[in-house]
Amino acid sequence: MGGSASLLPREALSEYQELTFLSKQEILLAYKRFSELLPKEERENACSARVPKSRILMLPELRANPFQHRICQVFSTSDDGDHSLSFEDFLDMLSAFSDSATLDVKSYYAFRIFDFDDDGILDRKDLEKLVNCLTGQDEESQLSSAEMEQLIQNILEESDIDKDGTINLSEFQHVISRSPDFASSFKIVL
Secondary structure: OOHHHHHOOHHHHHHHHHHOOOOHHHHHHHHHHHHHOOOHHHHHHHHHOEEOHHHHOOOHHHHOOOOHHHHHHHHOOOOOOOOOEEHHHHHHHHHHOOOOOOHHHHHHHHHHHHOOOOOOOEOHHHHHHHHHHHHOOOOOOOOOHHHHHHHHHHHHHHHOOOOOOOEOHHHHHHHHHOOOOHHHHOOOOO
């Protein structure tokens, strides 16, 4: 198992197993990967260190994700607003994106990631940002105003059960429950 296991106290490992959807091996691998993102002199204290967002975004698993910045923002507990991640933030992120996470957990975090203004609803601005993240921001791939409006209208017609012009968490989870491949596509595997 190498040195990484010896630096993660056995009690902490057991606690992380109870509090996440991750196995012992996945937690140890997460610890190793998290430690590798730290400067050498900080690696011995990885449990208490924070990794800057810029380093987290270097992970190949996040590099190509169009929501990489929002993912760091949602899972960061930093008081500085720098969206750095502690080891526990990192585990929370991996747990939510793991194959073992429940559909409710995955859909809750997907909703938070897509709620760009953190107001608890997906409104037209959130949906437009969401579509732009998925289609790309460059001129060739960007939708025209009419296409964007039609797409947002279609999304709301399909998802906005109470017809208030927004999508709340329960409406979002209802839509996700009818999407069989959501759970398998909402994942990060180290």
